[in-house]
Amino acid sequence: DMNATKSSNKTHYVDNDGKQSTMLQRIVNWGTSILSKGSKEDSDDNKLSSPVPPIKNKTQAEKSEGKSQQILPGLEIESQLHAIYLKTQELKREKSRERPAGSQTREQNTLQMSYVSIGMSSRMALINSVVQGENEGKDVGTLNSESNSGKTEEEHDESYESIGPLPNIETGVSPDLKTFTLLVNALERRGTPTSAQLAEDLLHLLKEYYFNLNPDISITNSVLNAWAAAAKETSDARSSLASAQKADDLLHNLLGIDQQESDKISRPNEYTFLMAINAWANAASMALAEGNVSDGQAAAERLINLLNELREQPLRTSKTTLNCYGAAIRTLASIGDANRAQTVLEEMLQISGNLQLDLIPINALFDAWVRELASSNDEEKVMSRLSGMHDILMKMGSGGVYNVDPDTSSFNHVIRACYAPWTSTKKYDQDEDTRRKALEIAHDSYMRMSQAYDSTHMPDAHTYAHMFKAIACLAPNVEPFNQSEKYRYCRTILQACCRDGQLTKSSVWTLRKMFPAEDTFAELLISQMDQHHHHGSHNMNKEKLLSIPEDELHSCLPMEWSRNGRRFRGLNRHRQK
Numbered sequence: 001d002m003n004a005t006k007s008s009n010k011t012h013y014v015d016n017d018g019k020q021s022t023m024l025q026r027i028v029n030w031g032t033s034i035l036s037k038g039s040k041e042d043s044d045d046n047k048l049s050s051p052v053p054p055i056k057n058k059t060q061a062e063k064s065e066g067k068s069q070q071i072l073p074g075l076e077i078e079s080q081l082h083a084i085y086l087k088t089q090e091l092k093r094e095k096s097r098e099r100p101a102g103s104q105t106r107e108q109n110t111l112q113m114s115y116v117s118i119g120m121s122s123r124m125a126l127i128n129s130v131v132q133g134e135n136e137g138k139d140v141g142t143l144n145s146e147s148n149s150g151k152t153e154e155e156h157d158e159s160y161e162s163i164g165p166l167p168n169i170e171t172g173v174s175p176d177l178k179t180f181t182l183l184v185n186a187l188e189r190r191g192t193p194t195s196a197q198l199a200e201d202l203l204h205l206l207k208e209y210y211f212n213l214n215p216d217i218s219i220t221n222s223v224l225n226a227w228a229a230a231a232k233e234t235s236d237a238r239s240s241l242a243s244a245q246k247a248d249d250l251l252h253n254l255l256g257i258d259q260q261e262s263d264k265i266s267r268p269n270e271y272t273f274l275m276a277i278n279a280w281a282n283a284a285s286m287a288l289a290e291g292n293v294s295d296g297q298a299a300a301e302r303l304i305n306l307l308n309e310l311r312e313q314p315l316r317t318s319k320t321t322l323n324c325y326g327a328a329i330r331t332l333a334s335i336g337d338a339n340r341a342q343t344v345l346e347e348m349l350q351i352s353g354n355l356q357l358d359l360i361p362i363n364a365l366f367d368a369w370v371r372e373l374a375s376s377n378d379e380e381k382v383m384s385r386l387s388g389m390h391d392i393l394m395k396m397g398s399g400g401v402y403n404v405d406p407d408t409s410s411f412n413h414v415i416r417a418c419y420a421p422w423t424s425t426k427k428y429d430q431d432e433d434t435r436r437k438a439l440e441i442a443h444d445s446y447m448r449m450s451q452a453y454d455s456t457h458m459p460d461a462h463t464y465a466h467m468f469k470a471i472a473c474l475a476p477n478v479e480p481f482n483q484s485e486k487y488r489y490c491r492t493i494l495q496a497c498c499r500d501g502q503l504t505k506s507s508v509w510t511l512r513k514m515f516p517a518e519d520t521f522a523e524l525l526i527s528q529m530d531q532h533h534h535h536g537s538h539n540m541n542k543e544k545l546l547s548i549p550e551d552e553l554h555s556c557l558p559m560e561w562s563r564n565g566r567r568f569r570g571l572n573r574h575r576q577k
Contacts, residue, residue: 013135033038083558096111098206157487177213184219188226191233193243196226200250218265224250224275232282241299244283248302251276255309257429267405270320274327277303281327288334307344322358329361331349341365349402357404362392366413373420377575379434382421389414390441408457413447415466418442419473439474442467443489450496461504461565464497468510490514501563504571506556512550525557 031359092439099280180202187199203223206215227247231240254268284299307328315321325348345365348357369385376382393414395401418438446467449457468490475486497503515521522542529540554572566572 020169022523045503081158085469146278152182157373160196162239175210177206177219179217180213180215181212181222184222188229191226191229193230193234193239196230196243196246197224199226200225200246215266217269217272220250220254220266221271221275224272224279228275228279228282231279232284232287237283237287237295240283240286244279244299244302247276248306251306268313270310270315270318270324270467271308272322273313274324277306277324277327280306284331285334289534293335297333300335300337302326303331304340308511317353317355319355322348322352322355326358326361330364333361333364336371337370338365338368338372341368344476352403354403357402357405359410362396362402362404363407363409364411366417370413370417370420370483373417375423379431381436381546383434386414386417386438386441389417390445393445399521405455406457408449408463411445411457412460414445415442415463418445419466419470420471435474439470443471444517446493459496459500461500461502461507461568461571464493464500464503465506465510465571467493468507468514472510474513486514487520487524491527493526495531498558498561501560502565503554503557503561504565504568505571505573506571507565508554508557509550512553528559528561 029536089383099344132438167220187195187202201221203220206213206219207361224247227243227250228437231247234240234243251268251272254272280299280303284296284303287293287295287299307324309323310321325344328344329341329348332338332344341361342365345361366389369389373382373385376385392402393406396404396406396410398405418441419436422435446459446463447453449463450459452458471486471489471493475489492502494507494511497507511524512521514526519542522545525545526540526542545553
């Protein structure tokens, strides 16, 4: 929408109407527009080169939280900012008239920027108070005046001007590094492509006109995080990809700075790469959510390219570095590329040293392997994968090869993987040995987590549902196993499930379909009632239990058995498969 032309001392932008404006004027006008519009649609001048969706509207619940909960500080002081803008424009014209003809020097450049520097300290104090959640309930007009409450009117400096409800506005001062940092941080929190673009414009302004402030890499990282947030919060995949591309371009501009200039500008660090990598990870997730696998794969490739560039940088390995690898593993796993995700995991393990790993990428890889096994018919490949998953699980924990403790989801993924290649309705030929080995892995995983009391991986409703499905799919459907070992397995696990209060409709449905002879199923439930001496169990017999409709059976069982499992809604729908 705007064409930039470079002059000797400043950059001009040509608007759609043919008028020229400086970068500063563009930023001020744009910022005022954002503050006044709030969550409404952005104007055409605020859009990225790629289509950008409107700013996401707040829900009614979010609106009811009040103005003090707004993401971008200062939304309620738009009128004050506009008054400052008008006043500073007037001061600019007055100073121009007072200057003798022909005496304009290099100071003219500073003068042309005066309308954004005047009152900057007052505005920053106001924004900072809102950002930090301080001064709640105070009137906007009193925030700045309190610091001067001990002074008389005569004691105020002549450089202060009274503008609307902000009584003391500094004039003739310039913003410092904290000024830009506060503004960028405020825009970073908004999480929209428009606010991220404005944050980047402020960064360019800082480097072009205020290079003497010696900005460090942290403000650039904040801009990158703004683009990463925009890629996550935007409403469509195209805008998400455009935001990720903006972050990528900004990072590569830093990497492209030659050695001579790099002495003046801070070089990218691990956090810089993490923000850009997160942007592509968010874009890949958004594309997959819309069913656009090709765009998701393309975003994953761009992410891997950044990871490769990170490896070439002379940076120390830190927790942030491992987070970069973790983001790559999660993204590769999400697109179904489990092999490459495993390769990245192995590389992360090599460089981690004594640093603790993040569990989320490992669980994401486990989930990718489960989905891969669900479509596999190669018995040798299935057992190799199951053995590998079980081996990783056993090596996890403090002091282990994988320096991170597994959680309940880690064990559940391994148990689910054991029966993923099979279903209880399939016809099996000569794979009985493979299924027995898979059942042993599932049972060993369950026993290890059930024996670790007061840990982060106690069995939950999903654990028991997966174990019942594993028995149904993997236990041979031939005598005498069907009547002995299968019943013994189920009785032992059902006893623990009822004791923990984790029984769900899914588990009851699986148990009922596991035993073709319904008398065996009824005997299994009644034996649990008798063992726990539940009130009313003496009135329950096989005939009465089997006469209960399937959808009502779970509610007729002792409520103590499902006291914790009721919160798992997905496992309490009718007719679980």
